[in-house]
Amino acid sequence: MAxxxxxxxxxxxxxxxxxxxxxxxxxxxxxxxxxxxxxxLNPETTFVLEKFGFDVPELVTDATGKRVILVDHSEVAQSxxxxxxxxxxxxxxxxxxxxxxxxxxxxxxxMPVGSTATVVKKLxxxxxxxxSKEIAGIxxxxxxxxxxxxxxxxxxxxDRKAAEELAKIAGVDDIQELGMEMFKxxxxxxxxxxxxxxFRDFKNFDMSGNKVGIGQIEVVSLSLLDNFKDAxxxxxxxxxxxxxxxxxxxxxxxxxxxxxxxxxxTDDPEVVKKAFDKEIEGRSVWLPxxxxxxxxxxxxxxxxxxx
Amino acid sequence: MAxxxxxxxxxxxxxxxxxxxxxxxxxxxxxxxxxxxxxxLNPETTFVLEKFGFDVPELVTDATGKRVILVDHSEVAQSxxxxxxxxxxxxxxxxxxxxxxxxxxxxxxxMPVGSTATVVKKLxxxxxxxxSKEIAGIxxxxxxxxxxxxxxxxxxxxDRKAAEELAKIAGVDDIQELGMEMFKxxxxxxxxxxxxxxFRDFKNFDMSGNKVGIGQIEVVSLSLLDNFKDAxxxxxxxxxxxxxxxxxxxxxxxxxxxxxxxxxxTDDPEVVKKAFDKEIEGRSVWLPxxxxxxxxxxxxxxxxxxx
Ligand SMILES: [Mn+2]
Ligand SMILES: [Mn+2]
Numbered sequence: 001m002a003x004x005x006x007x008x009x010x011x012x013x014x015x016x017x018x019x020x021x022x023x024x025x026x027x028x029x030x031x032x033x034x035x036x037x038x039x040x041l042n043p044e045t046t047f048v049l050e051k052f053g054f055d056v057p058e059l060v061t062d063a064t065g066k067r068v069i070l071v072d073h074s075e076v077a078q079s080x081x082x083x084x085x086x087x088x089x090x091x092x093x094x095x096x097x098x099x100x101x102x103x104x105x106x107x108x109x110x111m112p113v114g115s116t117a118t119v120v121k122k123l124x125x126x127x128x129x130x131x132s133k134e135i136a137g138i139x140x141x142x143x144x145x146x147x148x149x150x151x152x153x154x155x156x157x158x159d160r161k162a163a164e165e166l167a168k169i170a171g172v173d174d175i176q177e178l179g180m181e182m183f184k185x186x187x188x189x190x191x192x193x194x195x196x197x198x199f200r201d202f203k204n205f206d207m208s209g210n211k212v213g214i215g216q217i218e219v220v221s222l223s224l225l226d227n228f229k230d231a232x233x234x235x236x237x238x239x240x241x242x243x244x245x246x247x248x249x250x251x252x253x254x255x256x257x258x259x260x261x262x263x264x265x266t267d268d269p270e271v272v273k274k275a276f277d278k279e280i281e282g283r284s285v286w287l288p289x290x291x292x293x294x295x296x297x298x299x300x301x302x303x304x305x306x307x
Numbered sequence: 308m309a310x311x312x313x314x315x316x317x318x319x320x321x322x323x324x325x326x327x328x329x330x331x332x333x334x335x336x337x338x339x340x341x342x343x344x345x346x347x348l349n350p351e352t353t354f355v356l357e358k359f360g361f362d363v364p365e366l367v368t369d370a371t372g373k374r375v376i377l378v379d380h381s382e383v384a385q386s387x388x389x390x391x392x393x394x395x396x397x398x399x400x401x402x403x404x405x406x407x408x409x410x411x412x413x414x415x416x417x418m419p420v421g422s423t424a425t426v427v428k429k430l431x432x433x434x435x436x437x438x439s440k441e442i443a444g445i446x447x448x449x450x451x452x453x454x455x456x457x458x459x460x461x462x463x464x465x466d467r468k469a470a471e472e473l474a475k476i477a478g479v480d481d482i483q484e485l486g487m488e489m490f491k492x493x494x495x496x497x498x499x500x501x502x503x504x505x506f507r508d509f510k511n512f513d514m515s516g517n518k519v520g521i522g523q524i525e526v527v528s529l530s531l532l533d534n535f536k537d538a539x540x541x542x543x544x545x546x547x548x549x550x551x552x553x554x555x556x557x558x559x560x561x562x563x564x565x566x567x568x569x570x571x572x573t574d575d576p577e578v579v580k581k582a583f584d585k586e587i588e589g590r591s592v593w594l595p596x597x598x599x600x601x602x603x604x605x606x607x608x609x610x611x612x613x614x
Contacts, residue, residue, distance in 0.1 A: 084613070088404075091404070094412055095412050096408070096409050096410055096411050096412050096413070097395075097398070097407065097408050097409040097413060097415055098408060099406065099408055100404065101403070101404050101405060101406055102403050102404040103403055103605070103606045103609040103610060104403050104419070104602070104606050105401055105402050105403050105417065105418075105419040105420075105461075105601060105602070106403070106404060106417065106419055107417065107418055107419060108404055108415060108416070108417040109415070109416050109417075110412065110413065110414065110415040110416075111412075111414055112411070112412040112413055112414060113412075154412075294412060295411070295412070298410070299410045299411050302410040303410060306391070
């Protein structure tokens, strides 16, 4: 039976490209592996796959009866439906350790680095398998996407070194240029509904028993979002009611200005105060220097909810 | 602040020696690491530490305010008390993926191999750090202990290769002889109380919301336990009442005959039926070929409890 390699819900470039690259590695070592995705691709990911010549992976949303390798997540809430009715055979990730458990010992590698792609590159090296030009391209793109062109607080020396080496293999002369091309695609908002934007990169968490959703929209300038904010806030309110969230937060991240406006819909504004030592003004709070959900937002809320 | 490297409660040789060896590796790469243990050493571990010249590690049972690296477990129930009041900075293990979670991304490597020592050996190689003669000795002993001298179902080619290489470094000419020396120590029951024996290698699990304890005593002949069975069964019953367990199972494993008599104290004998397709006779069930709790017992019960 084939094993599906799949990233998190609301797939981002790292989730999709790491799944493709890791499935390719597994195939090279004799495993019948198939890359998959849990949802629609964002415009950045579409651009990256086209640029480096890859097809859109198969859509898979339910684990029932399937063997799966999870990449780029280890939270049940972000994973396939009915995860307990499938078999998890590996996990490769770079997030906090989530609540996925297994009945059997499996391979699980989580590294505190900027992208799952960085971990996948290491696994190619461990296995002694050469990285093709095309795979190097999508791994590089994943690193640039997740680390906001190597500027995010999550960026490590391992990511910088990996990006350099991958750029050489992929024949990418200017990393910065590729990164800006990608982020322009990510910033394209025309024709998008507020609902599309809210769910483009949205993750669910269980924080001390509370259902919390945290989305992120990265743009080259916050002003691009001016016409969307009312509608986004409304969608957040609707979603909160419909799905019984304690809180929904949406990070509007300006990658040039290097900061995040955090839109907040919550039963308890105190958690924002506890998390960032700042009061919500109107419906949001400005967080200078904050660009990483994983490193600068989720841990703060985890702490705030548990205290 | 120093970081403590610590294995599971009721420490076995792998838990103690992997903690010592991994702390040594962290020190070599500039981290202020201290090996620790959660409880008294069993006679096998005492023998191994003496043979290769190591002190008994510091006793640590509470994580409050401490930075910790967990080795050889990833279950909250097997870990330090107040784990949520400390900081987990790494996990190195070879068991099923447990319920330990973290607020931040950390290094976590779990490999489906016979011992944590095998994983630690790999991490020495990844770091390019030479393994000393003494460290090779305790890593080899850990592999032999966890894999019942490379005979258990958990043994992989990676373990066999690691054991061979470590034996060379440690100057151990006869792996089999070292293993039998160790298991003779493990089989020494004289002067031990039933309670001592029950807790020597005892692990707690949360199985679909039920508190389940599974212990194991490995002996070179089951007949050595004849005079203990009544008292062991009584201790299991007492413990079940006192601590509100759903079930307590004790594996009496004959490493020569290669099989396990499973003593059962449970609210629902059906789970044993479901797990092994065999009825309890009297107070136990004989499981031929079963020697590994991790691979041949825990997954079966996990499945039985979840169905
Ligand atoms: Mn990622
Ligand atoms: Mn072990």
